Amino acid sequence: MTVQLDALTWVELDRLTRDGPPVVILPAGSLEQHGPHLPLGTDRFMPARLAALVAERTGALVAPALPYGYKSQPKSGGGNHFPGCASLDAATYIHMVRDILCDLARHGLTKIVLFDGHMENQWFLTEAADLALRALAAEGVVGTRIVKFGYWTFITPETEAALFPDGLLSWELEHAAVMETSCMLHLCPDLVRAEEIPDGPPAAFPPYDVYPVDTGPIPPTGVLSSAAGASAEKGRIVVEQVVPDIAAALVTAFQTDPQG
Amino acid sequence: MTVQLDALTWVELDRLTRDGPPVVILPAGSLEQHGPHLPLGTDRFMPARLAALVAERTGALVAPALPYGYKSQPKSGGGNHFPGCASLDAATYIHMVRDILCDLARHGLTKIVLFDGHMENQWFLTEAADLALRALAAEGVVGTRIVKFGYWTFITPETEAALFPDGLLSWELEHAAVMETSCMLHLCPDLVRAEEIPDGPPAAFPPYDVYPVDTGPIPPTGVLSSAAGASAEKGRIVVEQVVPDIAAALVTAFQTDPQG
Amino acid sequence: MTVQLDALTWVELDRLTRDGPPVVILPAGSLEQHGPHLPLGTDRFMPARLAALVAERTGALVAPALPYGYKSQPKSGGGNHFPGCASLDAATYIHMVRDILCDLARHGLTKIVLFDGHMENQWFLTEAADLALRALAAEGVVGTRIVKFGYWTFITPETEAALFPDGLLSWELEHAAVMETSCMLHLCPDLVRAEEIPDGPPAAFPPYDVYPVDTGPIPPTGVLSSAAGASAEKGRIVVEQVVPDIAAALVTAFQTDPQG
Amino acid sequence: MTVQLDALTWVELDRLTRDGPPVVILPAGSLEQHGPHLPLGTDRFMPARLAALVAERTGALVAPALPYGYKSQPKSGGGNHFPGCASLDAATYIHMVRDILCDLARHGLTKIVLFDGHMENQWFLTEAADLALRALAAEGVVGTRIVKFGYWTFITPETEAALFPDGLLSWELEHAAVMETSCMLHLCPDLVRAEEIPDGPPAAFPPYDVYPVDTGPIPPTGVLSSAAGASAEKGRIVVEQVVPDIAAALVTAFQTDPQG
Amino acid sequence: MTVQLDALTWVELDRLTRDGPPVVILPAGSLEQHGPHLPLGTDRFMPARLAALVAERTGALVAPALPYGYKSQPKSGGGNHFPGCASLDAATYIHMVRDILCDLARHGLTKIVLFDGHMENQWFLTEAADLALRALAAEGVVGTRIVKFGYWTFITPETEAALFPDGLLSWELEHAAVMETSCMLHLCPDLVRAEEIPDGPPAAFPPYDVYPVDTGPIPPTGVLSSAAGASAEKGRIVVEQVVPDIAAALVTAFQTDPQG
Amino acid sequence: MTVQLDALTWVELDRLTRDGPPVVILPAGSLEQHGPHLPLGTDRFMPARLAALVAERTGALVAPALPYGYKSQPKSGGGNHFPGCASLDAATYIHMVRDILCDLARHGLTKIVLFDGHMENQWFLTEAADLALRALAAEGVVGTRIVKFGYWTFITPETEAALFPDGLLSWELEHAAVMETSCMLHLCPDLVRAEEIPDGPPAAFPPYDVYPVDTGPIPPTGVLSSAAGASAEKGRIVVEQVVPDIAAALVTAFQTDPQG
DSSP, X not given: OOOBGGGSOHHHHHHHTTTSOOOEEEEEOOOOOBTBTBOTTHHHHHHHHHHHHHHHHHTOEEOOOBOOOBOOOHHHHSOTTSTTOOOBXXXXXXXXXXXXXXXXXXXXOOEEEEXXXXXXXXXXXXXXXXXXXXXXXXXXXXXXEEEEEEGGGGOOHHHHHHHOTTOOXXXXXXXXXXXXXXXXXXXXXXXXXXXXXXXXXXXXXXXXXXXSOOOTTSOTTSOSSOOTTOOXXXXXXXXXXXXXXXXXXXXXXXXXXXXX | OOXXXXXXXXXXXXXXXXXXXXXXXXXXXXXXXXXXTBOTTHHHHHHHHHHHHXXXXXXXXXXXXXXXXXXXXXXXXXXXXXXXXXXXXXXXXXXXXXXXXXXXXXXXXXXXXXXXXXXXXXXXXXXXXXXXXXXXXXXXXXXXXXXXXXXXXXXXXXXXXXXXXXXXXXXXXXXTSHHHHHHHHHHOGGGOOGGGOOOOOOOOOOSSEEESOOOTTSOTTSOSSXXXXXXXXXXXXXXXXXXXXXXXHHHHHHHSOOXX | OOOBGGGSOXXXXXXXXXXXXXXXXXXXXXXXOBTXXXXXXXXXXHHHHHHHHHHHHHTOXXXXXBOOOBOXXXXXXXXXXXXXXXXXXXXXXXXXXXXXXXXHHHTTOOEEXXXXXXXXXXXXXXXXHHHHHHHHHHHTOOOOEEEEEEGGGGOOHXXXXXXXXXXXXXXXXXXXXXXXXXXXXXXXXXXXXXXXXXXXXXOOXXXXXXXXXXXXXXXXXXXXXXXXXXXXXXXXXXXXXXXXXXXXXXXXXHHSOOOO | OOOBGGGSOHHHHHHHTTTSOOOEEEEXXXXXXXXXXXXXXXXXXXXXXXXXXXXXXXXXXXXXXXXOOXXXXXXHHSOTTSTTOOOBOHHHHHHHHHHHHHHHHHTTOOEEEEEEOOGGGHHHHHHHHHHHHHHHHXXXXXXXXXXXXXXXXXXXXXXXXXXXXXXXOOTGGGTXXXXXXXXXXXXXXXXXXXXXXXXXXXXXXXXXXXXXXXXXXXXTTSOSSOOTTXXXXXXXXXXXXXXXXXXXXXXXXXXXXXXX | OOOBGGGSOXXXXXXXXXXXXXXXXXXXXXXXXBTBTXXXXXXXXXXXXXXXXXXXXXXXXXXXXXXXXXXXXXXXXXXXTSTTOOOBOHHHHHHHHHHHHHHHHHTTOOEEEEEXXXXXXXXXXXXXXXXXXXXXXXXTOOOOEEEEEEGGXXXXXXXXXXXXXXXXXXXXXXXXXXXXXXXXXXXXXXXXOXXXXXXXXXXXXXXXXXXXXXXXXXXXXXXXSOOTTOOHXXXXXXXXXXXXXXXXXXXXXXXXXXXX | OOOBGGGSOHHHHHHHTTTSOOOEEEXXXXXXXXXXXXXXXXXXXXXXXXXXXXXXXXXXXEOOOBOOOBOOOHHHHSOTTSTTOOOBOHHHHHHHXXXXXXXXXXXXXOEEEEEEOOGGGHHHXXXXXXXXXXXXXXXXXXXXXXXXXXXXXXXXXXXXXXXXTTOOOOTGGGTTSHHHHHHHHHHOGGGOOGGGOOOOOOOOOOSSEEESOOOTTSOTTSOSSOOTTOOHHHHHHHHHHHHHHHHHHHHHHHHSOOOO
């Protein structure tokens, strides 16, 4: 049977949950420039596909992925001024995720994973989880547990070494670079413009941020460091490492007794 | 080239918009019970696929569909208490759509279609459009035009007669019934559990609403009137009529000079 | 004794509620153009007077009517751009009604009717009811039941036939037309400019909405279909049918056990 | 012709405003206990009637009065816990008034009076005016001027002496006491339960407030100081003094050039 | 040991609260012009220092003072247009104080004093207290009591007579005048520009407010009545009277059983 | 003259800004546990003192520091459940900072530094800056530039090596550890409980977050890695490096032409 929640009927879902709630994974993406070679939806395609792979191993369900995220930032995404970005304000984003968390839990789906594919979402996902738990407690809906991560936090030192034989600069500068490009080459090869993969030195930012954005230090491609080292094989290595590790982590995370 | 906005790179989009903004269609769905035979994502699958067909005819782009909508109501959707519903509060929904409208327009995509697949979204889409235009005016972003409809409003009397040889009861009671089931049989046959298509008398509601919801008059299947008359052929008739009509309407709607 | 809640003293109200809460009816109006012949306050005058008639039959109380509503829409009210419209944003309207519902219930008035006179209010009243019940549950205020309707939903086929011997076009197009004009001629004859009652063909709108509003299809009078067939006698027929029917419905609605 | 804005048609209003906007007065009331002798709507009835008298002298229009206000406070209204109070949260109240101010001004009605009858509304009216002017400026609606007062601030020392031959305790303690009771005896005699007018010592509050409300110092009647000295004659003196003074002040206030 | 909450470690605080929560005083200030002689932070310095004196007598703790307040008003603060003012919108202010109240109470610090030094904050503090108690009740955090005052409400008639041998005009006009200047001369002499203390007639305002602000009646110094009579000795009298009186009041206020 | 904005009079500030706005630094702190040895206000004391040192070198002014921040997180602050934490919700924090930014800029102070001392504030400061610039643009206030950083981002590799001879684990785990303790020993020695400086292994967190917080991996002291290597001398090294570097960066950041 499908792992996609929205492909189920309510009757099938109802049957599935009779022996306790399945884990529901909510992929959190964005519509954001990813250089001349990756599609605008990269940050949704990645967690959506990884989540499906995790779900197939674990019996989890994948809720429809969130296609719009928080505003791209220069140092981690190139900046929201690039064509094709369409983002939400922070309060909107927080309330959107809070409402979904609450309504899933009100319907008994109290084991939820926030599976982030867009670095800029992370603090707002945290706030959404906090507000949702507070609201649910007030409504008397108890026992909800929310697990949150960006899939990149599961990359092990070994996989990192395979990705970056010369060393990782920083995850922030990996925007549309080796890791994302490799994974997309492995997971969605048709969506990668292989001939457009850019090379070039990494972006050099000052140790502060300026608003309105100073576009000076942002590479014109929107790619924050070279993607030239990307390959489908590297993507395969990442995917085959993080998927089982995330699957195992979810078993642990939902097994232990919740605190607080 | 693809009509899916999120499958483009920013460079491709930038090139596309050089001679003026393409029309961008935003399908608005929901995660809502649709009886024992249709998937929870029906209200997104339908407008997303119809929008793609319209886009292919017109050169429009389809933005990522909104997978979560306003709360299902008993008289038009069976009610938000059914398993699998996960909905947004009104203010959240309004702000989410407002933010997307604003950010599209800030990036020059000032011709936007709100393509609704979920009846409960409609008034909140209206408010989102109003707030977006007000905010954009304040920011000095001018010339935005937003067109909104539920695809069912394009069904002609002839198509209606083909769908309902014995007459239409009401569009509200058509939830998960003949029209939606027929269209899904035509557009997404793999997602329809044909053997589960329910028959039965239409729901009979009093002329008022009660909160908390009175589940008494709601059919246990969540289907508000019989879907037994559905067929892929009827779906084909609907799709082949509304798609060109919507395509033609968009030409008109974005051609005339905006008022106000 | 008066049925107007605001004409009571707190001591009288306190005495009245000793044996359980009376039903409290909250009329929801607007300040909106109603053609050259009906006053801007029509959508408040109508439900306020009908509510008083219902209250007199049932022992209910009428809370002060809400004089400002959601923004007039072209297809159901002519549009908010007409002189004299003054409306609330959706979030404001929702929170206003939620706060009143909550505070009535906190004071023990847990049987509340949202008696709508302005079509554009309806979905926002629904959201207000939902938010109020959620907030009250969190506060531990239990047992609240809210009933919502537009008085026009109570018009029977017989009354409809008396109003429209040639058939009803649609309730949306009835804005400031035969039904409202007839009822105002019956209930508030001094407020009708009888010599200004307009005739003319019904408005013809496309199957979509445009923002900013396209004023092209809106009749310059603001009246969406001919009011020429209006009469005080027709108004009497409507009022004498809907008032007892609403009264009876309220008995039923508050008698049955609440669900959910 | 009527001074009530909601009794006009849009055509009449349009004609009226052709030579510049008339002053529009928005009475701001509440639903709040006013002792055993005054109705719950006192704080709306008073400014609504005074505003009509002012309007008749000045050519101003009276917008529909706001029937719900900010929460009654122990020291100025007895407290929101009394039966019959139904109040709005501050943010709701502010946004409600802001929206009305903005929409009046967007329709060209840029001379607006906030005519307060409920002491607890005052700071929130101030915030509403500030937010409205900021929003209007952003939208490019210029030239709006808002005048705000509680009618009691116009009472002269002479009138005060007539009301309180033994001296005024404080305006806060005048809740439902000599001034309000006298004015209601003059303006709305049918709504006063004359035989229930309470006597008794003034409330004695500590120099601080406690939340949750300490009901100890609040007189059980909800009247904060003796109303025994009230009379219709005193009410006449107040009304006949403040109405022309307010009328004169409005001429001045809207004549001078706006600052800032 | 220090009375400043932020100078404690969490371990010390934990130890302190083992036998029940200490009273926590939250001083509420502003950044607002105070004439040519008093610093912009006067409304924070005053309650922060008085609160420390009260805390030393009572074992209370002083939470970090709020440095930004609600917008200065012409009649009580000269107006927010003066250089150096930086203020919060009402909803922001309310939510800021609500959040702090809630989080203190969630951590067991359920005896809280809102110690106001800025007249314009007062109604918003009231709303914050109301919203906090409502939210805490929903979360199941019980027993919180909040006491609120402006320190000036504790000034006795005797002290008032010492401050104003010729009589007090009004507390509102005392902005940056005799009382505040005297107290600052006593408490923070280094922050007073003694040679700049202004003299001059009190401001004369009409009995209404105008928005945008009419700067005509506002003295150019921003001081609303003469400060020439100020002295450190008068400041000493105020401080030595109000500090013990506030200390005593807090004992009473937190001793009695809460109502409601 | 003082660099503290709130110690100036409005007249002095007015004089100071006559030749263009000075840079205004807004330190952003929190009330958060910092182990058994550092005070709850550490995250405010640090940026407030560093900001003053920067201001003394550059002619900038220091606005009153924000004493309450976003909720402490387990992996960077130990978690908001520790005694003494009192934090704001994200929307509150964002609006608070937005309002201050806007009001400073409205008063002509258009060069603003967000000087963060609490890691959890950072994304919300970003959103506040974005919302402020959008609002200011709508109001017609142009030319505002906002610079944002956490002071720790200025620490050079050389200083890092001096702090951590054995290598830095991660800045997140430095909560209340070597860097903060050293700086406090140098800047505020009286506030450090030197005898309580904890030693112990660093916290080991899984690569995901759990809500409600899983307190298992959080060290009971609240210190995320050993502070045993801290010294006043190391603090001196940090301060003497970052202060001139920040001063220099501000000159650069406000010199270049703003983009966007």
